[in-house]
Amino acid sequence: MAEVATSATSEQLLVVVDPVARRSDGESVRIAKDVLGAGAAMKLCLPDGPEEFARALRRRGSRRPVVVGDDRALIRAVSLLHRHRELAGCALSVVPVGGVQSLARSLGVPTGTVAAARAVLDGVERRMDLMVDDSDGVVLGALRIPPVYPQASPEPSARPWLRTCQFLVKTLVPVRPAREVPVAGPRPSRLRVEVDGVTLVDLGQPVEAVSVTPGSSGVAEVEVRPASVGAEASPVRAAGKTVTVVGADFRYRSDAGVSGPVRRRTWTVWEGAWGLTLPSSA
Incomplete structure (x- = not known):
């Protein structure tokens, strides 16, 4: 790991450049380093x-x-600081470079390397809520539980002996028109969703999707879309500090990745748990 110290006149910065950002967009990394180094004392890692x-x-x-990196680098930094219980006294800054940057943008980080770097130097710390699950994982943005997709059966091409048999059969038997096999689509999930201990939907009610979004003042906003029969069913909404989902091996998408399968997961909102430097006008 290379470390370079530069002289400047303002506060001390530790600039950590994610390896993916260096490989994917070295020019933006250079620009970020130049802007930050011109405005603050900087240690580059x-x-x-x-x-x-x-x-x-x-x-x-x-x-x-x-x-300096993408959404995954930001999530990794917050997760590490949370794991060591150091988020409360640490304000993070991010300059989005490379990879997926939708999370950083949704949090208010400016578009463009120069603008993001200037916000690091001239911005203010904003405290934000954090959702923490019962395995100590963190969620910065929204999480969603999508419909269940049936597992695909192994492709015949993955079995060499079967390919050989199919070839021999084709040479001996007249070829018939192939029948179209319908592709299995997503099916509703069977989940129990509880908000602050109150059941929103139970296992008997199939649901199309569940979304949990950090709200304000330490609560999460929950929306459950029941599976419709005929007319479209109205979504069920609630807000609370804890959200528990129970079901058979469900997966969920949060921030920059997919987690699971799990059979039970509880998320708790930690109010103002972490700080991010954003433009003063944000």
């Missing part, structure tokens, strides 16, 4: 992998951490 990324954050001292 170039970790080669997750372990060095974590080590750089742990050794930041009094420096304010700045992550």
